Amino acid sequence: MEFSKDLSAGYLVNHMARLFEKGLAARIRPLGLTPGTFPALLELWEGDGLTQKDLVERLDIEQATMANTLARMERDGLVRRERDNNDGRVQRIRLTDRAKGLRDAAIEAAMSVNNETMAGLSMEEQHQLVELMQKVIYRDQTSATLA
Amino acid sequence: MEFSKDLSAGYLVNHMARLFEKGLAARIRPLGLTPGTFPALLELWEGDGLTQKDLVERLDIEQATMANTLARMERDGLVRRERDNNDGRVQRIRLTDRAKGLRDAAIEAAMSVNNETMAGLSMEEQHQLVELMQKVIYRDQTSATLA
DNA sequence: TATAGTTGTATAGCCTGCTATGCAAGTGCT
């Protein structure tokens, strides 16, 4: 059976994800951030006070993973978790001032990692790559929802 | 500053990698395999008796990561590590009969995960995606080598 | 031939992902 890792999308996407993550880690370390917190921060910068469940749904991450990530973020002074008044189960996630202040520098870092890691591609190709990945992810989520 | 996770290659590649890994994990669990062992197995199926260093170079994985992965593989009866006669530092990695026997089923599983996860793309698009990812990875490795 | 440097692995400690499970708080039905 002929099978080459360099032709396998699964292998390549793992390899490529490691490149991006390593690059991002290096760039945001000076800010006191790690890559895993980034998606949650993006959502919270858009709208503070989301619940853990909101984040889980928007980021397509398992609930247990999000709980752990939020615990690290709280430990590192990025968020506070406040009990909701109407529903005692719910934790509202609030950004600290420190986290609010990191937004611009963090987004700047992410953009430059994207640019540098994809520097071998033309703008046209970068756009294509993003569109193809969106297509894979989006159709997978809808089919999962149908199941 | 405008920044959307759904337009960020870094975010998308992480998300997409999780989809592939989760799919592969489900399919190879019945074989007693986990996704992390897959790249090493692919190399060893091609040529048994590689050293840890060979694998590290071919897979672009950190040495410590490979050492851990090989330790799990040994624990699970997939490989044995034998001291090299010419060089006492070197460990030659040998597949067990069990690991040799899993090859066809494992590759079959990987192929169907690739197909299913990318089912929303045309053959043309799948090919494009693979090529674009190769381009990102390959140019990054060469530039890293130059540095 | 000592000794200084290099090389191949291992280990410690962390982050980020997962599944499985537990539990307290809310909801709804009788």
Place this chain on the structure above:
DNA sequence: AGCACTTGCATAGCAGGCTATACAACTATA
């Protein structure tokens, strides 16, 4: 009111990635 069910979150335990560090085995050179 009491009960079963649902829902939101936490915890345990593991895989697989990383950096930093240690160490034994080789190499080369004074």
